Amino acid sequence: MAPKDKDSTPPKKKVLDLIEEPKVQSRRDRQRAAQTVADTPAPPSALDKAKAAALDIFEDAGKKKRTTVRKTEQSGKSALPTISKLLEEEPAPAPEVPATPPPSAASVSPVVPVAEEPAAEEDTGNIISIKPPIIVSELAARMSLKPFVLLADLIKLQIFVAPHQAIEPDIAARVCELHGFIFEREKREKGGGVHKIEEVVVEPAAPQDEPEDLLQLRPPIITIMGHVDHGKTSLLDYIRKSTITKGEAGGITQHVAAYKVEHEGKPITFIDTPGHAIFSDMRARGADITDIVVLVVAANDGIMPQTLEAIEHAKKAKKTIIVAINKVDLPSANVMRVKTQLAEKGLQTVDYGGDVEAVEISALTGVGIPALLELLALQAEVLELKANPKGNARAAIIEARVQPGRGATASVIVETGTLKTGTPFICGPFAGKVKSLINDRGESVKEAKPGTPVEVIGFDEMPNVGDSLVEMDSIRAAQKLADERQLDRRNDRLQLTRKSRMEDLFSNVIDGTGKAALKIVLKCDVQGSVEAIKNAIGDIKSDKVNTQVIIAAAGPITEGDIQMASSADAVVLGFNVKVEANAVKAVKSEGVQVKLYSIVYELIDQVREAMLGLLEPLTRENIIGHAEVRMVFKLSKSKGRAAGSYVTDGKIHRKSHARVIRGGVPVFDGKMSTLRRFQDEVDEVKSGMECGIRLGEFNEYQEGDIIECYTLEKIPQGL
Ligand SMILES: Nc1nc2c(ncn2[C@@H]2O[C@H](COP(=O)(O)OP(=O)(O)OP(=O)(O)O)[C@@H](O)[C@H]2O)c(=O)[nH]1
Numbered sequence: 001m002a003p004k005d006k007d008s009t010p011p012k013k014k015v016l017d018l019i020e021e022p023k024v025q026s027r028r029d030r031q032r033a034a035q036t037v038a039d040t041p042a043p044p045s046a047l048d049k050a051k052a053a054a055l056d057i058f059e060d061a062g063k064k065k066r067t068t069v070r071k072t073e074q075s076g077k078s079a080l081p082t083i084s085k086l087l088e089e090e091p092a093p094a095p096e097v098p099a100t101p102p103p104s105a106a107s108v109s110p111v112v113p114v115a116e117e118p119a120a121e122e123d124t125g126n127i128i129s130i131k132p133p134i135i136v137s138e139l140a141a142r143m144s145l146k147p148f149v150l151l152a153d154l155i156k157l158q159i160f161v162a163p164h165q166a167i168e169p170d171i172a173a174r175v176c177e178l179h180g181f182i183f184e185r186e187k188r189e190k191g192g193g194v195h196k197i198e199e200v201v202v203e204p205a206a207p208q209d210e211p212e213d214l215l216q217l218r219p220p221i222i223t224i225m226g227h228v229d230h231g232k233t234s235l236l237d238y239i240r241k242s243t244i245t246k247g248e249a250g251g252i253t254q255h256v257a258a259y260k261v262e263h264e265g266k267p268i269t270f271i272d273t274p275g276h277a278i279f280s281d282m283r284a285r286g287a288d289i290t291d292i293v294v295l296v297v298a299a300n301d302g303i304m305p306q307t308l309e310a311i312e313h314a315k316k317a318k319k320t321i322i323v324a325i326n327k328v329d330l331p332s333a334n335v336m337r338v339k340t341q342l343a344e345k346g347l348q349t350v351d352y353g354g355d356v357e358a359v360e361i362s363a364l365t366g367v368g369i370p371a372l373l374e375l376l377a378l379q380a381e382v383l384e385l386k387a388n389p390k391g392n393a394r395a396a397i398i399e400a401r402v403q404p405g406r407g408a409t410a411s412v413i414v415e416t417g418t419l420k421t422g423t424p425f426i427c428g429p430f431a432g433k434v435k436s437l438i439n440d441r442g443e444s445v446k447e448a449k450p451g452t453p454v455e456v457i458g459f460d461e462m463p464n465v466g467d468s469l470v471e472m473d474s475i476r477a478a479q480k481l482a483d484e485r486q487l488d489r490r491n492d493r494l495q496l497t498r499k500s501r502m503e504d505l506f507s508n509v510i511d512g513t514g515k516a517a518l519k520i521v522l523k524c525d526v527q528g529s530v531e532a533i534k535n536a537i538g539d540i541k542s543d544k545v546n547t548q549v550i551i552a553a554a555g556p557i558t559e560g561d562i563q564m565a566s567s568a569d570a571v572v573l574g575f576n577v578k579v580e581a582n583a584v585k586a587v588k589s590e591g592v593q594v595k596l597y598s599i600v601y602e603l604i605d606q607v608r609e610a611m612l613g614l615l616e617p618l619t620r621e622n623i624i625g626h627a628e629v630r631m632v633f634k635l636s637k638s639k640g641r642a643a644g645s646y647v648t649d650g651k652i653h654r655k656s657h658a659r660v661i662r663g664g665v666p667v668f669d670g671k672m673s674t675l676r677r678f679q680d681e682v683d684e685v686k687s688g689m690e691c692g693i694r695l696g697e698f699n700e701y702q703e704g705d706i707i708e709c710y711t712l713e714k715i716p717q718g719l
Contacts, residue, residue, distance in 0.1 A: 128176055129184040133166035143179050150175055160567055170203070170484070203426055203470050203481060204392045214388040218451035219260060219267035220380035221289050221413060224324075225310035226296030227303075231326040234363035235296060236272050239373070242366060257399035257411030258453035259440035263373035268380070269413060269451050271398055289396045289413055292379055293319045294372070295347075296326050299333035299360070303341040311345055320379060321347065323358040324372055329365050387450035393417030393471035397427065398453075400462045408459040412469055419454065420447040424475040427459070428467035429485040431478035434458045461704055518610060519570035521551040521561050523577050529600070530554055533575060536604045545611040557594065562586035571595065575603055622711050625650025627685075627693065629660075629705040640699035642674065642692045645707055651686045652709045658695050661706040670696035672709070 128142045136154070140147040140163070147163040153175045154161060161167060167175075169183070176183035224232045243261035260269045271290065293314040297307055314321050325338050339349050339358065348354020357375055361368030395412035403409050410427075412419070423434045435458035439445045448454035456469065463469070472478040520537065524530045534552045550568050551561060557574050559582040565572045566586075572594040579587070579594060587594055597603040631644035645652075652658070654675040660668040674694035675682055685691040693707055 126181045127184060128181050130172070132169060134169060134172045135164060135166055136161055137163040139167070139172055139175070143176070143181055145179065153178060160563075162567070165567070170481075204394075204472070214390060215386035216389055216450075218385050218387045218449070219269045220291045220376060220383065220385055221258075221269045221271065221451060222292050222294055222376060223271045223290040224294045224296060225314065226326075227298070227301070227306040227310075230296045230298040230301065230304070230307070231363040232296050235294075235324065235326065235361070235369070236270060238363050238366055238369060239270065240272075242369065243373075256440045256453070256455075258413055260452060261373075263370070263377050266377040266380070267451065268373065268376050269453055271413070271453075288317055289398075289415060290317070290319055291383060291385055292376060293321050294376070295321050295323045297323060297338050297342070298327045299325050299335050299338055300327055300330045302334070302338050303345065308345065311347065315346075320383065321356060322372070322375055322379065323347065323349065323356060324368075325358055325360045326363055328360045328367065329362040335360055385451070387416040389416075389418050389449050391417040393419040393423060393425075393469075395419055395448075395454075395456070395469045397463050397465050397467050397469060400459075400465060402462060406457050408462040410456050410459060410463050410469070411453060412456055413453050414448045414450050415468075416450055417471060418447050418449050419456070419469075419471070424472045424478045425458075425469050426472050426478045426481050426485075427463045427469040429482055430459060430461045430463055431472075431475065431482035432458045432460060433475050433478075518545060518547045518607070519565075519568050520547060520549045520607075521565045521568075521570050521572045522549055522553075523551070523557045523561060523572070523574045524554055525576035527554045529575055533573075533600060533603060536600075537607055540604070540608050540611055542611045547607065547611070556580050557583050559583045559586045562590055562592050562594075565592045566590035573597065573603060573607070575600065623650070623708060624656060624711055625652050625687065625709045627652050627691065627707045627709070629693075629701050629703055629707065630690070632701045632703065633692065640694070640697065641701055642676075642694045643701040643705065643707065644690065645693050646690050647685050647687050648706075649687050650709070651684055652691060652693065652707070653711070654681075654683050656709050656711050658693075658707050658709045660695065660698065660701065661708055662702060662704075667700075667705075668695060668698045670698060673697075 128139070130139065130142070136150055137147045140150045143150075151161070151163065154167065154171070157171060157174065159167060159171060173183040224236060226232050239261060240259055243263065256272060258269060258271045260267050262268075293310070295307065295310055295314065297303060311321070323338075323342060325335050327333055328335060339352055342349060342356070342358070343352050343354065347356045349356050349358040351358075357379070359368050359372045359375060361372055363369070393414065394416050395414045397410045397412050399411040401409060419434065419437065421434050421437055425432055425434065434456055437445050437448055438455040438457070439448070440453050445454065472481070522530065522533060522537075524533060530552050534549050537547050537549060540547065550570055551564060556577050557572055557579040559580065561572060562583050563586060564570070570592075572592060574594065574596040576598055577596070579596070586592070595603075595606065597606075625647060626649050627643075627645035627647045629643040629645050633642045633644055635642055652672075652675060654672050656672060658670070658672050672693065673696055674692065675685060676692040677685060677689070682691070695707070
């Protein structure tokens with residue numbers, strides 16, 4: 001595949017140019033660029049929009065852009081020869097390297113050696129190659145930048161790391177591109193010790209601030225929220241049925257996750273799936289596509305707990321709220337009461353002197369619904385919702401399911417670009433190609449424009465709600481990115497089990513691998529205990545282990561504390577405090593150790609014992625392999641089900657422990673009860689082979705589950 005250079009310079013010449021003129025971008029230019037990035041004002045809803053806002057910086061005046069990344073392979077199969085090979089063929093350019101190269105190239109040879117050992121990483125002009133782990137400070141040094149400049153870029157990508165921490169290759173490629181560098185990942189070849197440089201495929205960035213002339217109005221995307229039984233479904237049904245023409249009536253009986261209606265020639269898209277779920281699933285993934293929230297409140301019931309929750313969600317996401325006061329046909333309806341309650345919750349309706357639009361409707365009789373649609377269309381005009389239909393296609397997954405005869409399908413709403421049949425795509429960790437598109441009326445269509453809901457057929461695996469389906473150049477590039485993401489996920493899972501634990505602390509010191517630092521997030525009931533405990537911990541002396549209290553504060557253990565502990569690899573110690581519900585989830589997903597105490601001395605003693613290696617011996621997990629469930633077999637009644645699996649890496653061992661992982665989350669953990677190859681019980685099955693697996697009494701296997709096999713190793717105690 002030809003490299004995607006912006007100009008027409010042939011690939012070979014381009015590389016030589018880079019070598020001959022390493023001053024592709026001066027340090028000042030780069031610093032200015034970095035400063036511009038650092039100065040870019042944060043968008044109003046910093047957290048959920050940060051990713052999109054940050055991706056903005058990779059767009060060149062809104063133009064669609066793919067990150068470069070042609071690399072060299074020793075095999076020479078690549079379209080671009082290795083740099084060293086080029087130099088062999090054309091040795092002339094070497095002496096032309098400027099006598100005083102710019103800082104980034106000062107200590108750099110233009111030749112990338114193909115060595116027996118992975119040599120020290122070398123820069124070639126503006127090409128940076130680093131073998132993972134890619135440490136932020138090291139990458140910054142290669143670009144002659146201060147680490148904080150890269151950290152600012154990374155924060156805009158919602159990546160919160162410290163300078164000494166590692167980032168993923170595709171992220172490195174993005175920040176490199178931002179500063180005028182090309183990132184290449186080096187990889188050590190198995191066995192031979194020779195390293196080759198790998199292609200890094202990057203997902204095209206989400207477009208922001210496209211040039212005005214490319215943008216066209218798109219339909220607003222509406223999510224309906226409200227308390228149970230207040231009439232959300234009835235309202236959606238009424239709108240759908242009342243806005244279709246008679247001839248189409250037959251086509252709307254099937255369930256759709258979203259549909260588009262027209263009100264007086266203006267299109268409006270409704271998401272027809274439980275508002276709360278879609279909100280939390282999608283917002284959790286930063287794929288927040290709703291433009292307007294319609295808050296349904298039953299006039300006879302008034303504001304109820306889920307109404308409040310919906311208000312919270314919508315406010316947090318900074319969405320425009322339009323209130324539909326429903327069931328006004330009922331004699332018990334009390335519209336005034338609803339408006340008063342709304343005002344008490346900070347939603348002052350227009351007739352109460354506020355700016356929240358409210359419409360009185362009946363989803364049963366249809367009263368007020370045209371007025372509601374009118375208001376939505378008007379609001380959309382005010383919001384000036386636009387997208388570039390010619391840009392790179394990007395769509396948000398709002399529902400995914402397996403359909404007989406179609407396999408895994410997903411309902412998506414196109415955010416930008418035009419999604420067409422035949423388009424190769426990446427969606428989370430899966431690659432695919434759009435085989436067909438079905439619109440909300442069950443008709444097959446060739447394409448879907450921004451704001452349009454459509455069912456996509458062409459997934460090999462079921463995608464996750466909230467993930468983005470993004471058009472890629474080729475199925476090969478999509479597959480490559482998918483492979484990398486799957487590998488990263490596996491590595492992430494492995495790392496989860498490697499988080500710091502107090503019990504492990506001293507064993508790290510013993511085997512010489514540890515940093516010998518116990519990092520602590522300390523949360524206490526009152527500030528007085530915070531100070532007292534922090535001082536007491538500081539007084540514990542050990543010549544092998546240091547403590548570092550990275551947070552010391554009063555209050556419950558929050559999700560933020562867990563995130564901080566996770567990124568700093570710290571343990572969380574709580575004194576007389578509870579763990580908030582969200583934090584409990586984070587503890588599970590991040591694998592952070594939390595220890596709670598109600599006696600000060602117990603806390604201090606445990607820290608001391610950890611530092612002296614006196615805590616209970618602990619078992620450590622060693623992951624030995626993974627298998628993917630390809631088919632679920634029903635055994636005779638008493639025996640339940642077995643998982644027909646394919647060993648994807650390492651090996652599966654009958655005497656080991658194993659867990660079933662679904663969508664990245666462990667759903668069962670236990671001992672292997674059966675391991676078979678065909679009819680035979682076997683002890684071990686290696687990578688690339690199929691086998692039948694049963695774990696304990698577990699029977700709920702699903703295709704696509706990952707079985708992770710591990711052994712437990714006892715960590716020796718103390719000195
Ligand atoms: N009288 C009257 N009844 C309504 C109206 N809208 C909905 N209902 C009735 O209220 C009940 C609940 O309506 P749904 O549309 O299922 O409410 P929902 O909010 O979708 O409920 P969940 O899906 O359970 O959250 C049903 O029996 C509807 O027929 C209305 O405007 N007037």
